[in-house]
Amino acid sequence: MTTLRRIQKELKDVTTNPVEGITVVANEENLFQWHCSIKAAADSPYKGGTFNFIIELPPNFPFKSPQVTFKTKIYHPGINEEGSICIAVLRDEWKPSVTLSTVLAIISEKVNNPSPDDPFEPEIAALLKNEKSKFLSTAKEWVKKYAL
Amino acid sequence: MSAVSAATASASASDSKFVGKGVIDALAAFPTRLLSAWTGDEGNTMDAAPIRGTWPPTAAKRFEVPTTEAATAAQAVTPTLPGPWAFFTSSYMLGLFAMAILMHRIQNIVVPTRPPGHSFGTRRRDRSFLRIVYDFILPLDVTRTTTRFVLHLPTLYFMGKMLLIWTILLAQACAMYPQRDSGLIAELGDWVKKQEMSQISWATFCAVCAAFCVEGFVKGLDGVGVGIAAHMQANTSPFNLVGYAFMLHIYSSPGTHTYRPLDLPSRPDKHIIFTIAIPLLQLTIFHVLSIHKRWSSHRLIPTALSSLLSLTHFHGTLLLHHTKLRTGSTKPSTPYPLLNYIPNIFETCLILTTVLTVVLNCLTQLLLSGGVVRPLLGLGGGSLWAPSWEEDFGVLLLRIGTASLEATGLRGWGNEVGTVIAAPPVAQQQLEYGSLDMTRAGVTMGAPGTTITTTTSSGRRKRRVLTTRGWRNEVRDVRLSTGERQDGTVGIVGVIWFSRGWFREAWRYLTKLWVIGWGLVGVGWDLVRGRKVRDGWMARTRMPQPVRRVAIPRQDRNHGRAEDSGADDDGLYERFRRGEDLSDDEGEWSEGDSPDEAFSDDGEDSANEWDEAVGLYAELQSDEAASSSALVAHAHMSHRGGSPLTRRQFRNMLTPPELEPRAPSRPPVAADDDSSRRNCVICVSEERQIICWPCRCLSMCDECRETLASRSSASKHRCPCCRKPVEGYSRIFIP
Numbered sequence A: 001m002t003t004l005r006r007i008q009k010e011l012k013d014v015t016t017n018p019v020e021g022i023t024v025v026a027n028e029e030n031l032f033q034w035h036c037s038i039k040a041a042a043d044s045p046y047k048g049g050t051f052n053f054i055i056e057l058p059p060n061f062p063f064k065s066p067q068v069t070f071k072t073k074i075y076h077p078g079i080n081e082e083g084s085i086c087i088a089v090l091r092d093e094w095k096p097s098v099t100l101s102t103v104l105a106i107i108s109e110k111v112n113n114p115s116p117d118d119p120f121e122p123e124i125a126a127l128l129k130n131e132k133s134k135f136l137s138t139a140k141e142w143v144k145k146y147a148l
Numbered sequence B: 001m002s003a004v005s006a007a008t009a010s011a012s013a014s015d016s017k018f019v020g021k022g023v024i025d026a027l028a029a030f031p032t033r034l035l036s037a038w039t040g041d042e043g044n045t046m047d048a049a050p051i052r053g054t055w056p057p058t059a060a061k062r063f064e065v066p067t068t069e070a071a072t073a074a075q076a077v078t079p080t081l082p083g084p085w086a087f088f089t090s091s092y093m094l095g096l097f098a099m100a101i102l103m104h105r106i107q108n109i110v111v112p113t114r115p116p117g118h119s120f121g122t123r124r125r126d127r128s129f130l131r132i133v134y135d136f137i138l139p140l141d142v143t144r145t146t147t148r149f150v151l152h153l154p155t156l157y158f159m160g161k162m163l164l165i166w167t168i169l170l171a172q173a174c175a176m177y178p179q180r181d182s183g184l185i186a187e188l189g190d191w192v193k194k195q196e197m198s199q200i201s202w203a204t205f206c207a208v209c210a211a212f213c214v215e216g217f218v219k220g221l222d223g224v225g226v227g228i229a230a231h232m233q234a235n236t237s238p239f240n241l242v243g244y245a246f247m248l249h250i251y252s253s254p255g256t257h258t259y260r261p262l263d264l265p266s267r268p269d270k271h272i273i274f275t276i277a278i279p280l281l282q283l284t285i286f287h288v289l290s291i292h293k294r295w296s297s298h299r300l301i302p303t304a305l306s307s308l309l310s311l312t313h314f315h316g317t318l319l320l321h322h323t324k325l326r327t328g329s330t331k332p333s334t335p336y337p338l339l340n341y342i343p344n345i346f347e348t349c350l351i352l353t354t355v356l357t358v359v360l361n362c363l364t365q366l367l368l369s370g371g372v373v374r375p376l377l378g379l380g381g382g383s384l385w386a387p388s389w390e391e392d393f394g395v396l397l398l399r400i401g402t403a404s405l406e407a408t409g410l411r412g413w414g415n416e417v418g419t420v421i422a423a424p425p426v427a428q429q430q431l432e433y434g435s436l437d438m439t440r441a442g443v444t445m446g447a448p449g450t451t452i453t454t455t456t457s458s459g460r461r462k463r464r465v466l467t468t469r470g471w472r473n474e475v476r477d478v479r480l481s482t483g484e485r486q487d488g489t490v491g492i493v494g495v496i497w498f499s500r501g502w503f504r505e506a507w508r509y510l511t512k513l514w515v516i517g518w519g520l521v522g523v524g525w526d527l528v529r530g531r532k533v534r535d536g537w538m539a540r541t542r543m544p545q546p547v548r549r550v551a552i553p554r555q556d557r558n559h560g561r562a563e564d565s566g567a568d569d570d571g572l573y574e575r576f577r578r579g580e581d582l583s584d585d586e587g588e589w590s591e592g593d594s595p596d597e598a599f600s601d602d603g604e605d606s607a608n609e610w611d612e613a614v615g616l617y618a619e620l621q622s623d624e625a626a627s628s629s630a631l632v633a634h635a636h637m638s639h640r641g642g643s644p645l646t647r648r649q650f651r652n653m654l655t656p657p658e659l660e661p662r663a664p665s666r667p668p669v670a671a672d673d674d675s676s677r678r679n680c681v682i683c684v685s686e687e688r689q690i691i692c693w694p695c696r697c698l699s700m701c702d703e704c705r706e707t708l709a710s711r712s713s714a715s716k717h718r719c720p721c722c723r724k725p726v727e728g729y730s731r732i733f734i735p
Helices: A004-017 A100-112 A121-128 A132-147 B005-016 B019-039 B043-048 B060-066 B068-077 B084-088 B089-110 B127-135 B145-173 B183-194 B197-222 B241-252 B268-291 B300-327 B338-369 B393-407 B501-529 B533-541 B562-577 B584-599 B602-625 B626-636 B647-654 B673-678 B704-711
Strands: A022-026 A031-040 A050-056 A067-071 B425-434 B436-439 B443-448 B450-457 B458-466 B474-479 B690-693 B698-700 B728-731
Touching: A004 A100, A004 A132, A004 B704, A031 A100, A050 A100, A132 B602, B019 B673, B084 B241, B089 B197, B089 B241, B127 B698, B145 B183, B145 B197, B145 B268, B197 B241, B197 B268, B241 B268, B241 B338, B268 B300, B300 B338, B300 B393, B338 B393, B393 B501, B436 B728, B474 B728, B690 B704, B698 B704
Parallel strands: B436 B474
Antiparallel strands: A022 A031, A031 A050, A050 A067, B425 B450, B436 B443, B450 B458, B690 B698, B690 B728
């Protein structure tokens, strides 16, 4: 009961005050699954790309953290092959007072500003650190390939 | 008998022209004389006086007219005897002043700042080695035993050293020190033998002061006054530094010493060494306990140990002395130091009182019922006898002594009511809520609530106490203090210390003594005047007991109109409102009826009551434009029922019953900022009601609290806002 109420409230919050660049559509039959897409910022390496991801809310939602999975492939040091994203708040720093709009904001920030610190994909991180131009070109290539 | 007094007396005799000066001298020397007369350390003159059993009749004269030879002889042996006045000009006094200032400053300045609650830890990439070491050490975690140990280490060393020296001194004075020709023990013994007494005393004083400062400092950093008498006082509190310094000062000078080897420094009597060593032992134990944070407040065992040691020593010495006195092999004056007489005698009195009471109680029970069932019957509740670890042994003794006196205080003489044994219900559950202590530094102590289940089966009582923690532990009692315990202390911080609790118990003890004494005098007076005391008591016994009011059923009281009153009851007010005439009789009746209604507890009645209250309140509101205080007053006036009006009920009253028929008022689900700040962070729909301890986050509603409580064990309960462990919660009401 608590869970549903909270999710409805969160959904309302996200639709009335959307995070910039992110659109959220909840699954009609299953409110616990949100289909989201993020449009990369113009000054990011993924300019022009639109990436889809799914937020899965656990049945005991505010007490357990939601799961975020990217469906669109993205060349990003913090997102791995399977689409998992490395965000501390979604792992051991989760607390019930974190709202989903905060989570979305963090995702947007993470996607638009890839950083080599605590990487999920060490190879991409190393490339970003040492040969930025190569990284940028690969990222652009991937965007063209998968995210347009 | 003192050399100084003798010298002063002879000096005043020779300077007989300056009579005034002589008088002043005699006055100034009086305390010295008194002290020396009591301690009786001066062998020469004492032996010259007539002894054996009775106090010499010429004792008073000994001070005034000493023979010149005796005076000079005494002077030759003991050049100086320190007077009490000399204490005020000694370095000990200076040290005490410094300590007072230092402790006061520590108490007021070393106060923990509240650590930032939401630090996520900034990470540094490149750090120098020094930086790493610095970060490793600072900030200090004073709750850790290792840290505390390191802080305590220097003073621990000094205290241990001084304790060792005093132990060796004692062993040497008793001639029990192991005689070796070489080796560590022999070297140690020789080294101690060569130490001057004044140096040892001063070093002891310094060590004690340093230990005080360290403990005070650590407590200050910690900021946690868990059960400690005064915020800063640490465990040194039951200790009287002034008295100790005075003793050290007096016995550090050779004038008071009895043991004078030719080529080695002189030593005081072994009993004196023992009385000085006991407090030192106690302080050392305190200092060791202070290393562990949880033990740092334990006071009972060390104080009990030192008290018992002191008492044993005191009585042993007196007993031994008197047996020796009877055989005639010693001087009449006791070797026990005068300063320690009073506390020992007092404690002995208390112990004797307690023992006497318990023994009499047991004897009575044994004689009357053939067995001792409850040895502490009538001596107050169990809580009285259960000591807490933080309590002083002296305070405990006083408490128990007072209770014993109270139990023997002729209280129940006129009471002829036999014991009424009611069969207790099979299982009783008693719920106690948790409590919390808060100071400026934050939450200092949380006591968890308990559920006590008492099961009675076949005459045996089983008691099961379950403590509740975390989200299940409701804290209803928050005590605010400025960092000191309720029964604080009196005196200069760190120097003189008296527990207020001690004073209170002492006062109760004295009043009880007074009452009993006065009662005995009264009884004695009656006897003297030839009254029959027994008759007086009997008369008192037969005094009519006040009859408790019993609710008589309505039919009995008002036989004829039982049927009309029941139905009319609710309509009465309506009739009054309509302006109908009500007879006095009926008004009285409705008044007399109300206590009966208070007894009826069923839901229907209370619902009716509630309706009536809301109606009455709305009525009052509509009549006049009332101020806010009148609002509350009206609400209280129109509220009826067993419990006082709560805020929620008041809020429900404010909303007219027509608009919202007694549903719990739910705030509108508006998405404005205010509601998100006021609503529970978990379900975001209910208002926040629960505050967590000790992080003090006001974060959620009671429903979500219950969900959280059922989700994990108490040790894993964490605040939903700051993720700190939760020890308990309180429900708060925002009007």
